[in-house]
Amino acid sequence: MPEQRQQATVPPELAGLRLDQALSELFQEYSRSRLQTWVRNGRVLVNGRIVPVRYKTMGGEQVELTAELSPETDCEGQDIPLAIMYEDNEVLVVDKPAGLVVHPAAGHPDGTLQNALLHHAPALKNLPRSGIVHRIDKDTSGLLMVAKTLQAHKSLxxxxxxxxxxxxxxxxxxxxxxxxxxxxxxxxxHPTDRKRYSVRRDGKDAITHYRIAERLPGHTLLRIKLETGRTHQIRVHMAHIHHSLLGDPVYGGRLKLPAGAGSELITALRAFRRQALHAETLGFEHPASGEWLEWRSELPDDMQRLLSILRSEAVDE
Known part of the structure; x- marks a missing residue:
């Protein structure tokens, strides 16, 4: 199995803890039981020596961990095309098309982004969720970040x-x-439909910022910035303020046609059967270099076509 060496210094605030407790704070990407096993197997050195799990830390010790990586998933790689925006030894940024599920789930046992990533980089099987740090809905397009090492995963x-x-x-x-x-x-x-989410006083905090990018016939193009990343957050929040996303099959409600809409626009609006949502911009600090990196994804063709038709109707008004 592949191995990964990591080093850390026990800070003063962890002094007095058992070694396994201190290790859980220093290497949070691993479970306590896995760390205990590695200590017993001599894979943890404290100041160059093998010590027992019950060793009490004093603070200032140099710890070296040789982690033995093992598969975290039964998911198999599949040769599915990937639009890779960036890749190095630590991270990978993917431009996901609408219609591609991120993780296998009920109804989608394979053919997912995770299957595609494992075919592209088989070593990802040793990482939680194959390195996928966050997700976007099946019918949302755009950018996703993927970690290629445990350190990068923790950082992201x-x-x-x-x-x-x-x-x-x-x-x-x-x-x-x-x-x-x-x-x-x-x-x-949602209190009655477990496949949906809703605004709830006892829910998890969720903050969405939006600003107007363009006014269109019966619609508004928005730039939306997420402060938190809850499931369906943008879709639920927009529906909550009675401006659901065009085409949203779950939260969109009845299609509202603009007054005086032409036949081309009516046909286009009725044919758009996914939420009109695209993850356009992604930025983060590189886990190894500390450099700020940022990418931008072009709108997919279906949204561009729809915007073009909406704009042509606006000119005709």
Missing amino acids: VDQLQARETRREYLAIAQGYLTAGATIDEPLGR
């Missing part, structure tokens, strides 16, 4: 939790919005 997860990444979306909302705003409403499972 930490950045997400600390709200230090940049994730911006383009969305076509139904109706006219007069100004940008922030939606700060907690989200949780």
Whole structure:
């Protein structure tokens, strides 16, 4: 099995803890039981020596861990095309098309982004969720970040939790919005439909910022910035303020046609059967170099065509 060496210094605030407890703080990407096994197997050196799990730390010790990586998933690689925006030894950024599921789940046992990633880089099987740090819905297109090492995975997860990444979306909302705003409403499972989410007072905090990019006939093109990343967050928040995303099959409600819409626009709106949502911009601090990196993905063809038709109707008004 592949191995990975990591080093750390026990900080003063961990002094007095058992070794396995201190290791859980120093190497949070591993479970306590796995760390205990590695200590017993001599894979952890403290100041160059093998010590027992019950060793009490004093602070200042140099710890060297030789992690034995083992498969984290039964998911198999499949030769599915990937649009890779960036890749190095630590991270990978993918431009996901609409219609591609991120992880295998009920109804989608394979043919997912995870299957594609494991075919492209088989070593990802040793990482949680094959290195996929966050997800976007099946019918949302755009950018996703993937870690290729455990250190990179921890760094990207930490950045997400600390709200230090940049994730911006383009969305076509139904109706006219007069100004940008922030939606700060907690989200949780819908009380009666477990496949949906809703605004709930007992939900997890969720913050969505949006601003107007363009006003269109009966619709508004929005730039949306996520501060948190809850499941279906943008879709639920926009529906909550009565401006659901165009084409959203779950939260969109009845299609609202603009007054006086021409036949071409009516046909295009009725044919658009996914949420008009695209993860356009992604930025984060590189886990190894510390350099800020940022990417931008072009709108997919279906959204571009729809915007073109909406704009042509606006000119005719």
